[in-house]
Amino acid sequence: MKRLAQAVSLTGQPEAFAGSVMNSSSDLVARTRQGEQDAFRLIFERYSRPVLSFIYDMVGNREVAEDLTQETFVRAYRGLGALREEAKLSTWLFGIAKNVARESLRSRARTDQHLDLDHEAVLDLSDREPVPVNQLLSKELNALIERSLAALDDDKRLVFTLKIFQQCSYEEIAEITGFSISKLKTDLHRARAEMRKRISPYVRSWS
Amino acid sequence: MKCDDCLNLLEEFVDGELAGDGLEQVNNHLVICQRCSSQLESMTAEMEVYARYDRELEIAPSMWQAIAARTVSESRAVDSHSPRGFSEWFTGLFTAPRFRYAFSGALAVAVIAVVVGVMYLRTHQQQPKPIDVVAGTHDLVTPPDNTGDMTPPRQSDVIKPAAGSDISQVKVAANRNPRVMSKAPDDPGVLYSDVAYSELAERDTAEHIKQSENLLRSLRSLQATEDDSEIDVTYEKAMSRRLLSENEVLRQDAETAGKFPVKELLKDLEPFLTEIANLPDKTTATQLRELKDRVQKTEIVAALVSYDD
Numbered sequence: 001m002k003r004l005a006q007a008v009s010l011t012g013q014p015e016a017f018a019g020s021v022m023n024s025s026s027d028l029v030a031r032t033r034q035g036e037q038d039a040f041r042l043i044f045e046r047y048s049r050p051v052l053s054f055i056y057d058m059v060g061n062r063e064v065a066e067d068l069t070q071e072t073f074v075r076a077y078r079g080l081g082a083l084r085e086e087a088k089l090s091t092w093l094f095g096i097a098k099n100v101a102r103e104s105l106r107s108r109a110r111t112d113q114h115l116d117l118d119h120e121a122v123l124d125l126s127d128r129e130p131v132p133v134n135q136l137l138s139k140e141l142n143a144l145i146e147r148s149l150a151a152l153d154d155d156k157r158l159v160f161t162l163k164i165f166q167q168c169s170y171e172e173i174a175e176i177t178g179f180s181i182s183k184l185k186t187d188l189h190r191a192r193a194e195m196r197k198r199i200s201p202y203v204r205s206w207s
Numbered sequence: 208m209k210c211d212d213c214l215n216l217l218e219e220f221v222d223g224e225l226a227g228d229g230l231e232q233v234n235n236h237l238v239i240c241q242r243c244s245s246q247l248e249s250m251t252a253e254m255e256v257y258a259r260y261d262r263e264l265e266i267a268p269s270m271w272q273a274i275a276a277r278t279v280s281e282s283r284a285v286d287s288h289s290p291r292g293f294s295e296w297f298t299g300l301f302t303a304p305r306f307r308y309a310f311s312g313a314l315a316v317a318v319i320a321v322v323v324g325v326m327y328l329r330t331h332q333q334q335p336k337p338i339d340v341v342a343g344t345h346d347l348v349t350p351p352d353n354t355g356d357m358t359p360p361r362q363s364d365v366i367k368p369a370a371g372s373d374i375s376q377v378k379v380a381a382n383r384n385p386r387v388m389s390k391a392p393d394d395p396g397v398l399y400s401d402v403a404y405s406e407l408a409e410r411d412t413a414e415h416i417k418q419s420e421n422l423l424r425s426l427r428s429l430q431a432t433e434d435d436s437e438i439d440v441t442y443e444k445a446m447s448r449r450l451l452s453e454n455e456v457l458r459q460d461a462e463t464a465g466k467f468p469v470k471e472l473l474k475d476l477e478p479f480l481t482e483i484a485n486l487p488d489k490t491t492a493t494q495l496r497e498l499k500d501r502v503q504k505t506e507i508v509a510a511l512v513s514y515d516d
Binding site for chain 2: 048057164203
């Protein structure tokens with residue numbers, strides 16, 4: 001009967017099977033807390049890509065980012081009982097991912113993190129005139145952004161990534177980072193300026 | 208609004224964070240100011256560049272497998288620390304380092320004492336004795352007309368009072384150890400059954416049947432507009448797989464306990480769970496309709512509902 005002890009109780013959720021709309025964050029969290037592994041798998045499927053992208057932007061290394069994403073979800077599973085507002089699952093997950101990424105960055109030299117950028121080899125634009133963005137090869141553009149991101153300090157990269165790539169609100173960024181709104185606005189403004197400075201020599205519309 | 212004020216707010220404007228008067232003032236200013244409008248265009252172009260950023264990352268299936276392996280092993284570890292049943296607790300006494308030898312020795316002495324006591328009573332008793340058991344040694348009683356047989360009967364054994372024996376004696380025995388025997392209230396074919404089954408397995412079975420009923424109902428409510436359209440049944444499949452493994456356990460339990468109507472109901476349910484579990488993730492409307500027709504035709508949902516009632 002051990003298997004049954006882990007069964008999901010649907011008491012009070014008569015509409016729980018009514019199609020995919022039932023899979024709200026709150027519902028998935030509740031079901032995961034009751035021991036339903038499939039619910040946690042759905043959480044993973046929904047959030048693994050943004051979490052992996054975010055961590056990759058923070059650490060700049062594909063393999064490290066994959067390991068840290070795995071670690072993020074394991075910690076999330078362990079800590080799900082402490083999540084107060086289930087609707088803010090994504091914010092909470094990004095908060096864990098931020099901690100995991102920062103721990104990793106602290107434990108490694110920053111230079112080690114970014115020396116092996118995946119697109120390093122294809123980025124050789126130094127002697128080229130600025131071109132319209134649509135004339136840049138995709139790999140060139142990716143490498144340009146990655147290198148520019150890597151050059152930002154941790155706080156600026158964190159805020160910039162959450163706002164520009166993950167489309168978080170200022171309020172959400174403040175929750176994830178623990179920064180005040182005024183600090184994150186300042187960091188974001190400076191990050192934008194630094195990114196512009198690094199990218200504009202290669203992209204005509206930015207010149 | 209002056210240009211400096213507008214430019215200071217432009218990032219918030221692009222980020223969609225501006226509201227109220229500030230938003231209105233910036234909007235009004237952008238209509239009349241070429242310089243600020245051009246700055247806005249530049250920032251919008253930046254955002255378009257960032258939107259083209261592709262990290263070319265893929266989520267490898269091995270990532271979830273690794274996470275599942277770690278979380279499942281932790282769940283099991285938690286389970287092993289959760290409250291256990293009597294049998295696990297009892298077994299644990301023999302494996303706990305502090306009690307391993309002391310408890311085993313004490314139990315051996317107790318068993319010897321009981322055996323000697325029983326033998327003494329047998330040789331001296333002249334009148335039929337009430338049925339009795341040694342608590343903790345076996346679960347069911349020795350039939351009153353077979354006092355010479357020391358072999359504990361199997362859990363599924365049905366004990367009927369022998370002709371001429373006093374039913375009140377049986378009740379006394381049951382009262383001494385209520386876990387041992389009780390009247391099965393819902394099955395006239397079985398006079399006595401294990402209370403442990405009645406209370407635990409019946410609750411699990413009721414829960415299981417309710418969930419199965421909900422699953423079949425939700426399947427019936429899935430709609431598709433065209434025959435060749437695909438319907439995502441990933442969740443229903445996953446749920447069905449879990450219910451299927453439960454179903455097997457509960458069906459066997461019901462059979463062992465002599466709960467034949469329950470066993471038959473679970474047996475009828477099993478093919479549907481198997482079929483749903485084996486559906487493709489994206490099933491066609493035709494497949495789904497055939498399954499729904501079978502659900503309808505066999506009235507399995509009605510049978511499940513009647514169990515709830």
